Amino acid sequence: MAAPGDAPCSGEAEPSAGGRGSSGVEVVLLSDPAVPAPLCPHGPTLLFVKVSQGKEEARRFYACSACRDRKDCNFFQWEDEKPSGARLTARESRNQRGRPPLSRMQCVERYLRFIQLPLTQRKFCQSCQRLLLPDDWGEHREHQLVGDVSVSQLRRPSQLLYPLENKKTNAQYLFADRTCQFLVGLVSTLGFRRVLCVGTPRLHELIGLTASGDKKSTLKSLLLDIDFRYSQFYMEDSFCHYNMFNHHFFDGKPALEVCRAFLQEDKGEGVIMVTDPPFGGLVEPLAVTFKKLIGMWKEGQSQDDSHQEMPIFWIFPYFFEARICQFFPSFCMLDYQVDYDNHALYKHGKTGRKQSPVRIFTNIPPNKIPLPTEEGYRFCPLCQRYVSLENQHCEHCNSCTSKDGRKWKHCFLCKKCVKPSWIHCSFCNRCAVAHHSCDGPKDGCFICGERDHKRSSCPNISTLRKASKAVRKQKQRKSNKMKMETTEGQSMNHPSVTGRRKRRERAHQYLCS
Numbered sequence: 001m002a003a004p005g006d007a008p009c010s011g012e013a014e015p016s017a018g019g020r021g022s023s024g025v026e027v028v029l030l031s032d033p034a035v036p037a038p039l040c041p042h043g044p045t046l047l048f049v050k051v052s053q054g055k056e057e058a059r060r061f062y063a064c065s066a067c068r069d070r071k072d073c074n075f076f077q078w079e080d081e082k083p084s085g086a087r088l089t090a091r092e093s094r095n096q097r098g099r100p101p102l103s104r105m106q107c108v109e110r111y112l113r114f115i116q117l118p119l120t121q122r123k124f125c126q127s128c129q130r131l132l133l134p135d136d137w138g139e140h141r142e143h144q145l146v147g148d149v150s151v152s153q154l155r156r157p158s159q160l161l162y163p164l165e166n167k168k169t170n171a172q173y174l175f176a177d178r179t180c181q182f183l184v185g186l187v188s189t190l191g192f193r194r195v196l197c198v199g200t201p202r203l204h205e206l207i208g209l210t211a212s213g214d215k216k217s218t219l220k221s222l223l224l225d226i227d228f229r230y231s232q233f234y235m236e237d238s239f240c241h242y243n244m245f246n247h248h249f250f251d252g253k254p255a256l257e258v259c260r261a262f263l264q265e266d267k268g269e270g271v272i273m274v275t276d277p278p279f280g281g282l283v284e285p286l287a288v289t290f291k292k293l294i295g296m297w298k299e300g301q302s303q304d305d306s307h308q309e310m311p312i313f314w315i316f317p318y319f320f321e322a323r324i325c326q327f328f329p330s331f332c333m334l335d336y337q338v339d340y341d342n343h344a345l346y347k348h349g350k351t352g353r354k355q356s357p358v359r360i361f362t363n364i365p366p367n368k369i370p371l372p373t374e375e376g377y378r379f380c381p382l383c384q385r386y387v388s389l390e391n392q393h394c395e396h397c398n399s400c401t402s403k404d405g406r407k408w409k410h411c412f413l414c415k416k417c418v419k420p421s422w423i424h425c426s427f428c429n430r431c432a433v434a435h436h437s438c439d440g441p442k443d444g445c446f447i448c449g450e451r452d453h454k455r456s457s458c459p460n461i462s463t464l465r466k467a468s469k470a471v472r473k474q475k476q477r478k479s480n481k482m483k484m485e486t487t488e489g490q491s492m493n494h495p496s497v498t499g500r501r502k503r504r505e506r507a508h509q510y511l512c513s
């Protein structure tokens with residue numbers, strides 16, 4: 001999304017945007033359905049409004065739904081603007097150019113030819129992130145190639161492709177094995193037979209691997225993802241190029257029908273949707289999209305089942321609990337900590353923060369979801385759900401209250417449990433971190449989101465510095481190793497922003513989102 005503020009760099013670009021509500025830009029959900037939104041290469045744009053000090057500015061604007069960095073997509077149009085014919089033509093040709101180089105059918109044909117090749121002729125170009133057919137070799141002679149691509153490598157594309165870590169658009173953080181195995185085990189134990197994987201390529205591939213290894217397993221999955229590179233590895237019925245911020249199928253009706261058929265098979269019985277959106281994404285458009293997918297599933301239901309809800313796992317950081325439950329009141333948050341392989345903080349191990357803030361939100365009753373006791377989770381009979389070992393049942397709140405996995409303490413003045421490091425401040429009349437400024441910023445600290453201190457006194461700053469350093473090092477190593485190209489033209493960095501803003505974005509990425 002681009003928004004008021006940044007300098008324009010080309011055709012559509014004008015004002016600039018930040019991310020979520022904190023930047024003062026909000027998405028307008030109730031836009032007039034009779035007025036179709038203009039299109040960018042990522043499908044229909046969204047209508048945004050700038051909010052300053054709680055007040056909406058009168059002039060609203062359209063910007064890209066998927067890209068929060070204008071370098072990735074700089075579409076901009078005021079709501080009341082009538083673009084000239086020349087501008088519309090330029091836009092149309094930009095949208096055409098933004099399309100993937102190959103159609104979905106071409107990808108399938110290439111894949112079928114590729115798997116027929118003898119092992120010695122199966123090459124993958126790391127520089128272009130493409131599977132090569134013999135006719136392509138000449139063009140890629142100087143590139144970094146992987147040879148002898150085996151069937152098992154083809155079945156694990158997330159290991160062959162490198163993750164698009166562009167924070168603002170893809171934020172492609174891949175599940176650690178522990179988490180991925182847990183999710184596959186869980187959906188099978190719960191008796192599901194089909195998994196709609198929305199932005200979960202690694203889960204999709206693990207389901208495929210499990211299904212092929214175990215003939216009895218009937219678990220199927222369909223991946224919807226904006227990362228077009230995945231279309232090289234899957235047939236039409238198991239991958240759709242999709243934008244989850246506007247429910248846009250890049251390959252039009254045939255792809256939409258693939259999704260519909262998947263959801264409505266067996267009258268919709270046995271389906272679960274598992275989604276892990278980029279953390280910087282806006283909750284509102286995601287909720288709208290998920291409601292559309294739920295609607296599609298519901299159309300396939302018989303009348304007697306009309307009260308049923310489509311089971312969902314929405315994977316997102318715990319501090320979005322209130323926001324998610326606002327849109328989906330039947331959802332609850334599980335204590336399970338989701339881990340990633342390529343995230344400096346959200347993974348187990350030396351460089352990772354042990355306590356990942358990412359959780360699973362679901363409409364499946366939590367007493368039906370066993371969490372692994374060998375990893376320290378235990379069942380609380382009073383709450384009727386599995387909780388982290390440290391999350392103790394508070395007799396005053398009558399609940400296991402910790403959100404972040406640490407032991408929380410009860411404050412009798414606030415009448416609720418609070419983080420262990422907080423103290424009750426008589427001036428603010430509530431619990432807060434020890435060294436907060438009582439007249440702290442209204443909008444809170446942009447590093448951790450708490451309202452009781454500023455950035456400079458944020459207790460998370462040292463974690464942030466460590467993480468940023470780890471990420472910088474990791475990036476440097478990577479960029480020395482290979483120059484990355486992306487299929488959507490997404491960039492890895494954004495030189496248009498100032499150093500200060502960059503730091504702020506990085507901070508936000510690692511601790512708030």
Ligand SMILES: C[S@@+](CC[C@H](N)C(=O)[O-])C[C@H]1O[C@@H](n2cnc3c(N)ncnc32)[C@H](O)[C@@H]1O
Nearest residue numbers: 066173174175199200201202203226227243244
């Ligand atoms: C946080 S990662 C989740 C990956 C997941 N943990 C896994 O290992 O399977 C976000 C995923 O959403 C995809 N994604 C990002 N923006 C998207 C969009 N606008 N529409 C659909 N998918 C998107 C990324 O390509 C990536 O696969």
Ligand SMILES: [Zn+2]
Nearest residue numbers: 040042064073
């Ligand atoms: Zn766009």
Ligand SMILES: [Zn+2]
Nearest residue numbers: 125128140143
């Ligand atoms: Zn190449």
Ligand SMILES: [Zn+2]
Nearest residue numbers: 380383393400
């Ligand atoms: Zn409890």
Ligand SMILES: [Zn+2]
Nearest residue numbers: 394397410417
């Ligand atoms: Zn309590």
Ligand SMILES: [Zn+2]
Nearest residue numbers: 411414424431
């Ligand atoms: Zn208190």
Ligand SMILES: [Zn+2]
Nearest residue numbers: 425427428438
């Ligand atoms: Zn205070």
